[in-house]
Amino acid sequence: MLVVRDLNKTIDKQVVLRNVNFKLMPGQVVGVVGRNGTGKTTLFKTMAGVLTPDSGTVEYEGESIYSSPGNKMNIVFIPDSPEALLNYTAMDSAQLFSRVYPFFDRDYFKETLHRLELPHNRKIRQFSKGMRMMFSIALGLSTKAQYILLDEPTNGIDIIANKQITKLLMEAAEEGTTLVISSHMLGELERIADTILLMKDGAIETHSITDATNGAICKFQVVFREEAPTVWLKSPSVHVLDRVGRVYTVLVDTKAQISILEEMGKFNPLLMEPLPMKLEDLFVWKLGGRKHVD
Numbered sequence: 001m002l003v004v005r006d007l008n009k010t011i012d013k014q015v016v017l018r019n020v021n022f023k024l025m026p027g028q029v030v031g032v033v034g035r036n037g038t039g040k041t042t043l044f045k046t047m048a049g050v051l052t053p054d055s056g057t058v059e060y061e062g063e064s065i066y067s068s069p070g071n072k073m074n075i076v077f078i079p080d081s082p083e084a085l086l087n088y089t090a091m092d093s094a095q096l097f098s099r100v101y102p103f104f105d106r107d108y109f110k111e112t113l114h115r116l117e118l119p120h121n122r123k124i125r126q127f128s129k130g131m132r133m134m135f136s137i138a139l140g141l142s143t144k145a146q147y148i149l150l151d152e153p154t155n156g157i158d159i160i161a162n163k164q165i166t167k168l169l170m171e172a173a174e175e176g177t178t179l180v181i182s183s184h185m186l187g188e189l190e191r192i193a194d195t196i197l198l199m200k201d202g203a204i205e206t207h208s209i210t211d212a213t214n215g216a217i218c219k220f221q222v223v224f225r226e227e228a229p230t231v232w233l234k235s236p237s238v239h240v241l242d243r244v245g246r247v248y249t250v251l252v253d254t255k256a257q258i259s260i261l262e263e264m265g266k267f268n269p270l271l272m273e274p275l276p277m278k279l280e281d282l283f284v285w286k287l288g289g290r291k292h293v294d
């Protein structure tokens, strides 16, 4: 188990991580989402021991990775570009990594390069953006580390390669590897992740979509007969996601105000249809404020 406990980190006088706490179990696929600059990459670098926290700790099987650096071998951070390896070929990189990571699997690495149609003996500098990302993922997974932290792994990758990468990741998760994936591709993340951590201003705002909603937040498409009831729409328990004429897509927080759906019914709408709640909706609800529909 990997425990992230009370992590705090300030960079250039800016608080970037605030009391971050969560636990990761073997085989879990965790999505980390949040607006640009909210601290996702900093969190990953701190979890992998690339950065040191100002306070708090990351414990691998009960031991701090900062006081027992050998444990860092079990946590690999895959950046969106392998800057440190640009002057190496894929096979040189494998040699380098196999010296650092005792379980580095060269056969798996070669096979994965082959699957992704990546050349063995060209310098990474000559790779395209998408090829660099695929190479980073292949190298990271080949370490056979228990925890793999992927920073926007499908950024700049075409749809075919995207499917190949997703397949590789799912195979790794099935074998018990824990994947922590930051991404702005919310639909994609929702399909593969079993838990979502939503970050806001360096803190974990919500631990999973079900935690956040507990079934209490419902999504509806509503069409009103006449002018939309402003009082109802302005209620803090109602969040307008979209509006086209008199057709509204709304999130309704029934936990905050139990009677809010009944009140909507009183306006006798032409249509009041429940819709499935998506991660994207939660993202907008929690992080978007109300500005996007005004």
Ligand SMILES: Nc1ncnc2c1ncn2[C@@H]1O[C@H](COP(=O)(O)OP(=O)(O)OP(=O)(O)O)[C@@H](O)[C@H]1O
Residues within 6 Å of the ligand: 011, 012, 014, 016, 034, 035, 036, 037, 038, 039, 040, 041, 042, 043
């Ligand atoms: N080396 C650094 N020097 C100064 N500020 C930094 C540094 N690294 C990160 N920051 C700041 O920390 C904050 C969080 O950055 P981080 O890269 O962790 O965000 P992110 O959530 O990964 O963003 P994105 O989704 O855009 O990739 C930002 O305000 C960023 O400017």
